[in-house]
Amino acid sequence: MTTKTAYGNRLSDLPRTTVGAIADLLARLEGTVPAPVARALVAGGAVLTAASAFLGWTWTARFPGDLTVSGYPGGLQWLTVATAVLLLLQALAAYQVPGLKVLAPTGHTGPLRGLALTAFATTWFTLIAICYELGGLVNLTTGGVIAGLAVLPALFGALALPTDRRPAPPVATANPWVERAGIVAVAAIGLGVFTYAIDTDYGELFVGFLVAAGFAAGSYARSGATQRLAQLLSRQRPFASAAAFVAAALFPLTQTNDHNANVGVNILIFATVALGLNIVVGLTGLLDLGYVAFLGVGAYTAALVSGSQFSTIHTQFPFWAAALLGGAVSLVFGVLIGAPTLRLRGDYLAIVTIGFGEIFHITVQNLDGSSGPKLTNGPNGIPQIPDINLFGLNLGSVHHLGDTSITIGRFANYFYLMLIVTLIVVAVFSRAGNSRIGRAWIAIREDETAAEAMGINGFRTKLIAFALGATLAGLAGTVSAHVTYNVVPDPYVFAGSAPPNSAFLLAAVVLGGMGTVTGPLLGAALLYLIPDKLVFLQNYQLLAFGVALVLLMRFRPEGIIANRRRQAEFHDTDLPAQGTATDTVGLSKAGA
Amino acid sequence: MSTGSTPLLDARGVTMRFGGLTAVNDVDLTVREGEIIGLIGPNGAGKTTFFNCLTGLYVPTEGTVSYRDRVLPPKPHLVTQAGIARTFQNIRxxxxxxxxxxxxxxxxxxxxxxxxxxxxxxxxxxxxxxxxxxxxxxxxxxxxxxxxxxxxxxxxxxxxxxxxxxxxxxxxxPGLLLLDEPTAGMNPQETRAAEELVFAIRDRGIAVLVIEHDMRFIFNLCDRTAVLVQGRKIVEGDRETVQNDERVITAYLGEPLEQPSTDRPAAEQPADAHTTDAQPTEPSE
Structure with missing residues (x-):
């Protein structure tokens, strides 16, 4: 095969052996029609695809989302519209429409191909789902066939365009207010996408969303637009953080029922704990597989002093005191567990932490008065935990926003409380990570022997990271006890079918992007939503979840949000080839 | 040795055994303020092991290492804290x-x-x-x-x-910098630049102890050079002393051919510490 592939030779393109054959085949389409024709095909195809979503695609409303109506899109058709619009925007950028240049920093053909593939995959996923669920092609109406065909010329046109990959030109810094407006727009889009994902009320729609979002995100990552965005966000970091916070705070207001706020608060708890774990795993490089125990310690501590009638300690602390106590008890446990285990490295540490995680689970299951002192009520746990009363504000009741009719329900209250906790954890993470101690953590992750030779007390530094991670998890645990009304031993295990458990937490960190702030937040959101939304798969839920994980790791091993260091790594590959010489350093000399 | 300044590093009787293998055997070494000291020897002579003993990466089986008259605890971070910094042979x-x-x-x-x-x-x-x-x-x-x-x-x-x-x-x-083969893999120009750098470091008042294979580099640079062979320090002194020492020549080049050849072939290039040093000790175990 000497065919020139349509892809550049970036590292991320190399390991595509399985799809290689198809890619080679598709690459032969390049140049089969003149570029202007190809471009017109893409733009025309995009318009047609979007228009076809306004037709009915099937004859019966038995397929969820009711795709029978002509005149406006419904359900999965909205995803086709969205992807077609993205494709059209990209095509307009290729026509040099002013203002759209930001979409294609490294050439037009790459993102056009990616987005054409996105529109194709999304549309055909819907059509195939219709045929599969209703039983046969006959269930497609003319509108459905048109949609399926309309997207093909766009895909063909994109593949026929000549490859024009070029290095991204240096960033021209725009007016800061223009940049900020862009960030606000991105935050709004992000909130919209997240709200859409959480609102998807049937499995097909969620899977369709994953297909569309996954392909689109991949296209933008390859086009360099994502990298541009990351640079923009880091230039405007304080503003970007504020915008993200405001967007998160607006989330409960977009929800009409409290159920989604419940999902939101659980995601926040999960994400916050994952961020705490990121200090241990992502920054310090300690593989902790029993981390969820610290969430449990916090939750049980808060439950015991919550004033629940089932608590074996009949006291009621105000929440702020309970939160501090939960964090402090977790800190103590972190030091107690860390002190003996952190003398181990690598795999041994991982195994011992699994052990301690299970010890916690088994201990709380047995502190029921018969096999041990009565403290945790064993498997029954501590139910009927009262709602938090924070400075006279009962978080259990519904509040109105001022005099407006906007209501903030119970879970929305907790969402705001948890948002503050998340904010604290984010601040701790980023401040600690970018300091003397944070550099010591990263140095230990990179090379513990060299770090000690540079004067870092390895054990002490690792213990601080371990204890800090434990404290943050304990803090999140105190809120989680109140949100779920009860505390039972079951969630605090190494692996289970629903978050949070240690395996899910670790997956959220690795999947989201180790060592970053946004990575674990995004990873946790995905890992919470995917099992939650794939309930319709019933027994195959975990299988599908596993497949999703494998695919994500296969195509994005560095995590969804790549670390700044990894970005710099890509950035620096533009240097002369000298950089590659470093790969041979380890081989240069034998010896200690 | 001629300079009368105070000793900075004083290693006495440092011995490092790994099971039956004696990698470093009763080595004494003194470094004074402002000196550049070389440490040479064939591959596997125990130079890096000696370095690791000095910097606390290894706990010497016998002997003590003191810095400014204080015995160093065998913990790398405390050694660095005391004022000894190092580089690594394979860059870390x-x-x-x-x-x-x-x-x-x-x-x-x-x-x-x-x-x-x-x-x-x-x-x-x-x-x-x-x-x-x-x-x-x-x-x-x-x-x-x-x-x-x-x-x-x-x-x-x-x-x-x-x-x-x-x-x-x-x-x-640091008051003392330990360099483990700083010019390994460098071309002649880079090596000369490294020489300048070491002199510049010394001029900042930092003593330097350097392991090197490049003899020209060592003899250009060092006030004194110690030679380690099979874990023992066989000679220490200035350029002439070391270059003219028969044991050094033997260690590097083997014994002269004129001598009636014994059954033992000259050790031109001892492969590494484990094979060369382990052989004599194995029968005794």
Missing amino acids: LFANMTVLENVLVGRHTRTREGLLSALIRGPGYRRAEADSREKAMALLEFTGLADKADHLARNLPYGEQRKLEIARAMASE
């Missing part, structure tokens, strides 16, 4: 940290800011951090890496990685 930079961050890590022992002050970020913290950055940048300037401060260490060319390791070690403000 923090590959995914930037050049500047690598040097900042080197300043760890000379700064005090803990977790709490990092979280609060008071004026004291900011001052210390700015001061650290300034000193780190000065060191990068000194080693000629200032324009690459924001690059990842892994992306530096080989020679600059060696320089960065030296800059990182110097960031801990």
Whole structure:
């Protein structure tokens, strides 16, 4: 095969052996029609695809989302519209429409191909789902066939365009207010996408969303637009953080029922704990597989002093005191567990932490008065935990926003409380990570022997990271006890079918992007939503979840949000080839 | 030996055994202020093991190492704290940290800011951090890496990685710098630049103990040179003493051919410590 592939030779393109054959085949389409024709095909195809979503695609409303109506899109058709619009925007950028240049920093053909593939995959996923669920092609109406065909010329046109990959030109810094407006727009889009994902009320729609979002995100990552965005966000970091916070705070207001706020608060708890774990795993490089125990310690501590009638300690602390106590008890446990285990490295540490995680689970299951002192009520746990009363504000009741009719329900209250906790954890993470101690953590992750030779007390530094991670998890645990009304031993295990458990937490960190702030937040959101939304798969839920994980790791091993260091790594590959010489350093000399 | 200045490093009777293998055998070494001392020997002679004993990576089986008349505890970070910094034979930079961050890590022992002050970020913290950055940048300037401060260490060319390791070690403000084969893999120009760098380091009042295979480099640089062969220090002295010592010539080149050949072939290039040193000891076990 000497065919020139349509892809550049970036590292991320190399390991595509399985799809290689198809890619080679598709690459032969390049140049089969003149570029202007190809471009017109893409733009025309995009318009047609979007228009076809306004037709009915099937004859019966038995397929969820009711795709029978002509005149406006419904359900999965909205995803086709969205992807077609993205494709059209990209095509307009290729026509040099002013203002759209930001979409294609490294050439037009790459993102056009990616987005054409996105529109194709999304549309055909819907059509195939219709045929599969209703039983046969006959269930497609003319509108459905048109949609399926309309997207093909766009895909063909994109593949026929000549490859024009070029290095991204240096960033021209725009007016800061223009940049900020862009960030606000991105935050709004992000909130919209997240709200859409959480609102998807049937499995097909969620899977369709994953297909569309996954392909689109991949296209933008390859086009360099994502990298541009990351640079923009880091230039405007304080503003970007504020915008993200405001967007998160607006989330409960977009929800009409409290159920989604419940999902939101659980995601926040999960994400916050994952961020705490990121200090241990992502920054310090300690593989902790029993981390969820610290969430449990916090939750049980808060439950015991919550004033629940089932608590074996009949006291009621105000929440702020309970939160501090939960964090402090977790800190103590972190030091107690860390002190003996952190003398181990690598795999041994991982195994011992699994052990301690299970010890916690088994201990709380047995502190029921018969096999041990009565403290945790064993498997029954501590139910009927009262709602938090924070400075006279009962978080259990519904509040109105001022005099407006906007209501903030119970879970929305907790969402705001948890948002503050998340904010604290984010601040701790980023401040600690970018300091003397944070550099010591990263140095230990990179090379513990060299770090000690540079004067870092390895054990002490690792213990601080371990204890800090434990404290943050304990803090999140105190809120989680109140949100779920009860505390039972079951969630605090190494692996289970629903978050949070240690395996899910670790997956959220690795999947989201180790060592970053946004990575674990995004990873946790995905890992919470995917099992939650794939309930319709019933027994195959975990299988599908596993497949999703494998695919994500296969195509994005560095995590969804790549670390700044990894970005710099890509950035620096533009240097002369000298950089590659470093790969041979380890081989240069034998010896200690 | 001629200089009368105070001893900085004093290693006495350092012996390191790994099971039956004696990698370093009763080695004494003294380094005085402002000296550049060389440590040479064939491959596997125990030079790096001796270094590891000095810096606390290994706990010597016997013997003591003292720095400024204080016996050093065998903990690497305490040795660095006391004022001995080192580089590694095969470069051990923090590959995914930037050049500047690598040097900042080197300043760890000379700064005090803990977790709490990092979280609060008071004026004291900011001052210390700015001061650290300034000193780190000065060191990068000194080693000629200032324009690459924001690059990842892994992306530096080989020679600059060696320089960065030296800059990182110097960031801990040592009184004695141990360099483990600083010119390994360098071309002649780079080696000469490294010579200049070592002289410049000495001129800053830092004593240097350097392991090297490049004899020209060693004899250009060092006030004294010690020769380790099979874990023992066989000779120590200036250029002439070492170059004319028969045992050194034997160790490097083997015994002269005219001698009636014994059944033992001359050890031209002993492969490594484990094979050469283990053989004599094995029967006795």
